[in-house]
Amino acid sequence: xxxxxxxxxxxxxxxxxxxxxxxxxxxxxxxxxxxxxxxxxxxxxxxxxxxxxxxxxxxxxxxxxxxxxxxxxxxxxxxxxxxxxxxxxxxxxxxxxxxxxxxxxxxxxxxxxxxxxxxxxxxxxxxxxxxxxxxxxxxxxxxxxxxxxxxxxxxxxxxxxxxxxxxxxxxxxxxxxxxxxxxxxxxxxxxxxxxxxxxxxxxxxxxxxxxxxxxxxxxxxxxxxxxxxxxxxxxxxxxxxxxxxxxxxxxxxxxxxxxxxxxxxxxxxxxxxxxxxxxxxx
Numbered sequence: 001x002x003x004x005x006x007x008x009x010x011x012x013x014x015x016x017x018x019x020x021x022x023x024x025x026x027x028x029x030x031x032x033x034x035x036x037x038x039x040x041x042x043x044x045x046x047x048x049x050x051x052x053x054x055x056x057x058x059x060x061x062x063x064x065x066x067x068x069x070x071x072x073x074x075x076x077x078x079x080x081x082x083x084x085x086x087x088x089x090x091x092x093x094x095x096x097x098x099x100x101x102x103x104x105x106x107x108x109x110x111x112x113x114x115x116x117x118x119x120x121x122x123x124x125x126x127x128x129x130x131x132x133x134x135x136x137x138x139x140x141x142x143x144x145x146x147x148x149x150x151x152x153x154x155x156x157x158x159x160x161x162x163x164x165x166x167x168x169x170x171x172x173x174x175x176x177x178x179x180x181x182x183x184x185x186x187x188x189x190x191x192x193x194x195x196x197x198x199x200x201x202x203x204x205x206x207x208x209x210x211x212x213x214x215x216x217x218x219x220x221x222x223x224x225x226x227x228x229x230x231x232x233x234x235x236x237x238x239x240x241x242x243x244x245x246x247x248x249x250x251x252x253x254x255x256x257x258x259x260x261x262x263x264x265x266x267x268x269x270x271x272x273x274x275x276x277x278x279x280x281x282x
Contacts, residue, residue, distance in 0.1 A: 018032070019051050079091060098129070098132075105143055147177065153187040165219045182227045186235055237262075
């Protein structure tokens, strides 16, 4: 299983967690060799969610972007975002971008940076994670093109709190940035973080998900992302699920609803999002 498959279903885009070849997070194995199979198998487009790794900085990200574009950009499933100006570029999400100072990002993401990608064959749309309120200024200063909120637990962070999305969207609109709110069906990670019960969010048979989706649509974003498609260990999956129990664990299911309950909700809200978006753009 590829962990943290971060999924932007509304545009038919799977945002795939990515580490450089040979690297992985503390709980997994390298997965770069699986990327071609994901591109071949996924029915829509695939973008890349660049994860933190030891030594990650603006210089290594420069090399990562070149590697990904050189290797995958010609594949039919490789996602490119078309801006309001009509320009079509790859889109990259950068998780925990705040670990690198904004002045270092500016060397990569502003036109005058020492190793800038802007205007080159490797230019792209770069989206940074906003956790704390101050990060919105760092994201702007670093030369990013937008920000996303990632976390599925409403109230967990400034960025993931629905009540703050209107203000974040206004900041982004005022600075020509994309705001991409992230929604989730619920959250429970106590099987891996027993101390984190206070961030558990009950699914309430789908009502939590729909509340988050409505909050996202209320700010009229260009993109909505969903956390996540298959992250079972944090209880945010929306993929098909049936009751299952092992010796050590009871897996979440969607009863009294059917196995595809959250896929059906996603389809319904995606259709509503697309209808409303047409009205916003009129």
